[in-house]
Every structure is written in C-alpha cells, then in structure tokens.
Amino acid sequence: MDRSILLNPGPVTLTQRVRAALGRGDWCHREPEFAALVQGINRRLAGVYAELAADFDAVLLSGSGTAAVEGMLRAFAPRDRTTLVLANGVYGERMSRMLRALGRPQQLLAQDWLAGPGIPQLEAALARDPSISHVAVVHHETTTGRLNDLEMIGRACRAWGVQLLLDGVSSFGAEYIAGRDWNLAAVAATANKCLHGAPGLSFVLARRDLWRRPAADAGSVYLDLHACHAAQHADGYSPFTQAVQVAFALDAALDEHAEQGGWTARRACYRERAARIAATLEARGVRPLLPASAFGSVLWSYRLPGGQDYAGLHDALKRRGFIIYAGQGRLAPGIFRIAHMGDIREDDLQRLCGALRAAIPGRRR
Numbered sequence: 001m002d003r004s005i006l007l008n009p010g011p012v013t014l015t016q017r018v019r020a021a022l023g024r025g026d027w028c029h030r031e032p033e034f035a036a037l038v039q040g041i042n043r044r045l046a047g048v049y050a051e052l053a054a055d056f057d058a059v060l061l062s063g064s065g066t067a068a069v070e071g072m073l074r075a076f077a078p079r080d081r082t083t084l085v086l087a088n089g090v091y092g093e094r095m096s097r098m099l100r101a102l103g104r105p106q107q108l109l110a111q112d113w114l115a116g117p118g119i120p121q122l123e124a125a126l127a128r129d130p131s132i133s134h135v136a137v138v139h140h141e142t143t144t145g146r147l148n149d150l151e152m153i154g155r156a157c158r159a160w161g162v163q164l165l166l167d168g169v170s171s172f173g174a175e176y177i178a179g180r181d182w183n184l185a186a187v188a189a190t191a192n193k194c195l196h197g198a199p200g201l202s203f204v205l206a207r208r209d210l211w212r213r214p215a216a217d218a219g220s221v222y223l224d225l226h227a228c229h230a231a232q233h234a235d236g237y238s239p240f241t242q243a244v245q246v247a248f249a250l251d252a253a254l255d256e257h258a259e260q261g262g263w264t265a266r267r268a269c270y271r272e273r274a275a276r277i278a279a280t281l282e283a284r285g286v287r288p289l290l291p292a293s294a295f296g297s298v299l300w301s302y303r304l305p306g307g308q309d310y311a312g313l314h315d316a317l318k319r320r321g322f323i324i325y326a327g328q329g330r331l332a333p334g335i336f337r338i339a340h341m342g343d344i345r346e347d348d349l350q351r352l353c354g355a356l357r358a359a360i361p362g363r364r365r
C-alpha cells in the first residue's frame with residue numbers, strides 16, 4: 001500500500017490497527033451490538049479528560065467537525081441572551097457565521113489572526129454588556145497553530161459567570177481541557193484529528209445538566225443534538241444512520257489513545273515532532289509564523305522561504321510521500337502549515353526532515 005504521510009490538520013495517517021478496524025464487518029446500526037458500541041464510545045470520549053468524566057455526556061454525530069460545532073451552537077447558544085464570539089482565525093469567524101445563520105444574538109470580537117484573543121477586550125465586553133451569557137472560542141486555532149489561552153479565557157468565564165462553548169476540533173485528545181475551572185458548558189470535536197480515527201464522525205461533550213434542560217428549538221432536524229442525546233443515552237440508538245465502520249475505527253483509536261498514555265502522552269509526542277521539524281526548517285532559514293511559545297502541539301505554520309511558492313514546495317514534498325497544507329484566507333500566499341498528528345514513525349520523521357532539506361535550498365553563506 002502507498003503510505004502517504006498526511007501532515008495536513010486531519011484526516012491523519014491511520015495506524016494499521018485503526019485501518020484494520022474499518023473492515024471489522026457489516027453491522028446494522030439498529031442492532032444491540034452497535035448500540036452498545038456507541039454507548040461505549042460516548043463513555044470513553046467523556047473519559048479522555050478525567051475532569052470531564054463525572055459531569056459531561058458525549059453525543060456522537062455522523063458528520064465532520066463543522067457539524068459538531070454547529071450542533072453545539074444550535075443546542076447551547078441561547079436565543080434570548082448574547083453569545084460573545086472570540087475570533088482570531090477562520091474557525092472562530094466561522095462560529096460567528098453559524099450564529100448569524102441561526103439568528104442567535106451574538107457579538108463578534110475579531111482579533112488579528114496573528115494575535116491571541118485579547119483578555120482585556122473580553123473582560124471589557126463582559127463588563128459592558130450584561131446580556132452576554134456565553135463565550136464561544138476556538139481552542140487550537142488551526143488557521144495559524146496558535147493555542148488560545150484558555151486558562152485566561154476560561155478563568156474569565158468562570159469569574160463573570162458566563163458559560164464557555166469551545167471548538168476543540170483540533171485540540172481534543174492532545175491539549176488540556178478543563179471543566180469547572182473554565183465554566184465549560186460544551187466542547188465540540190472530531191474523530192479524525194488528535195484521536196487518530198477516520199473521518200466521518202464527530203461529537204459534542206456537554207454538561208449533563210444542560211442536556212437534561214429543555215433546549216432552545218434546534219431549528220434543525222438532523223442537528224438536534226438534544227434528540228440525539230436522549231436517544232443515545234436511553235439505549236444507544238441514534239435517530240439517523242451512523243457511520244458504522246468509522247465507529248469501529250474510532251473505537252480502536254480510543255484504545256490506542258488510552259494505551260499510549262492519553263492526551264498528555266499525545267501532546268508530548270506532537271511536541272517532539274514539532275521540535276524536530278522546526279529545527280530542520282530553521283537550519284534552512286525558514287521562520288515560524290508565530291513565536292514558538294504561542295503554538296500548541298498540533299500544528300505549526302511557517303513563512304514560505306523567499307523565492308519559493310507553496311505549490312512548488314507542496315509538490316516537491318508530495319513526490320517524496322509527504323502532504324503538507326496551505327495557509328488559509330489572507331495568509332495563503334505567504335505560509336505553509338505542518339501538522340504533527342497521526343501515525344508518524346521515527347523513520348517517517350527522519351525521511352521528512354531529509355525531504356524538507358532536499359526541497360528547500362540552503363541559505364547562501
């Protein structure tokens with residue numbers, strides 16, 4: 001089999017075990033075996049973070065990360081109070097677009113994409129507008145690789161008594177997520193990023209008491225997560241057909257995640273990959289887009305070396321079996337991104353560093 005190493009921010013290169021799980025068999029989603037599998041997956045998703053296990057329930061959804069984020073906002077962004085959206089990249093701005101599409105009251109605090117969400121601006125907005133009951137923010141903003149400072153944002157949410165709605169799509173399973181300390185109401189995430197499952201399933205973890213409260217009308221039949229929660233937590237069945245084989249893969253991926261040491265071990269592994277790649281690029285004069293301390297573990301972005309365009313670099317690496325990722329929006333012309341997720345082995349990493357050296361000419365002395 002051709003083994004491409006995916007360095008895009010999901011889907012990821014699967015391990016043999018997860019890929020083999022995709023072929024576990026043909027199951028009907030309305031048989032008790034599959035219902036038990038869904039309930040087991042939901043339990044284990046809540047258990048990825050020990051702090052969330054006691055108070056949070058997961059709902060599994062067939063759809064990509066965007067479906068989970070939109071489902072979360074439909075379920076929990078109120079109709080009669082304001083949701084403050086902190087945005088410093090494509091995904092934060094997308095949450096604002098979703099709220100607009102839903103007609104839910106919102107205030108957008110848009111920051112420069114190269115900056116973190118401003119805590120003073122957040123606190124000023126909370127002080128100015130008492131109708132704000134929720135803050136929506138992206139944890140790891142994949143647009144740049146910045147890990148937003150949820151310690152500060154979460155603490156502010158708790159201090160001001162507003163609830164946090166978190167896009168954890170590219171952080172869940174590899175970065176720290178707190179519950180009570182951040183006043184976390186819900187987090188949306190996906191199977192095919194830091195958990196190393198296959199694409200097609202996503203999920204929302206929300207506080208159990210919030211699932212039990214009568215919800216605002218979801219304004220959707222498919223993305224009515226309260227209905228999904230009621231069904232999955234009653235007997236494991238879902239209102240609609242689930243991505244059965246993708247669930248097999250997620251089940252195996254969760255086994256591997258736990259066996260390998262959980263989110264802390266995964267973060268350490270990504271950080272090691274990031275350091276090796278950054279050192280290789282630095283030796284070629286390639287500069288990271290942000291200061292190293294601003295990045296999370298999952299993905300770093302770099303300025304394209306002078307005289308090289310993204311397509312040329314991408315194609316040179318693709319010929320050697322590595323798929324890198326372009327920048328988005330206004331950052332597209334000047335950067336490239338390398339994610340550290342998935343089954344990347346020591347020999348892959350060595351080959352990648354060699355491929356980067358070959359694809360990027362050295363600096364003239």
Ligand SMILES: Cc1ncc(COP(=O)(O)O)c(C=O)c1O
Binds near residue numbers: 010067069168
């Ligand atoms: C932070 C974040 N949110 C949302 C998404 C959207 O996920 P998907 O492309 O699976 O719909 C992504 C995708 O990379 C992401 O990184």
